[in-house]
Amino acid sequence: METIQVVCRAGPWRSLGGWWREAEAPAQRGSDRVAVHGEIEVERRGAAGPWAAPWECDEWDMEFARAGHHPPGLYRMLHDKRANQWYILGRYD
Numbered sequence: 001m002e003t004i005q006v007v008c009r010a011g012p013w014r015s016l017g018g019w020w021r022e023a024e025a026p027a028q029r030g031s032d033r034v035a036v037h038g039e040i041e042v043e044r045r046g047a048a049g050p051w052a053a054p055w056e057c058d059e060w061d062m063e064f065a066r067a068g069h070h071p072p073g074l075y076r077m078l079h080d081k082r083a084n085q086w087y088i089l090g091r092y093d
Contacts, residue, residue, distance in 0.1 A: 005067075012058035012060055014056075014058050017055055058081065
């Protein structure tokens, strides 16, 4: 089993949204209304669309080191607090 160590981290940057959708009926959540996010209008794509469910997450910049591998990698990580899952959003060059 490989050992991965967090060398340093910055964050969290917290975001949440869609909490107002918890009170909507399921039929409303799947509609094709236009959702406004900031100044950008986005067409909703049914229940699987970006605003189909509330979200609450923390983003972190984390530098990881693997034993025997140089240099360490710097990644943007997302922690989905509702599902308690971690995701890699990207890697810095």
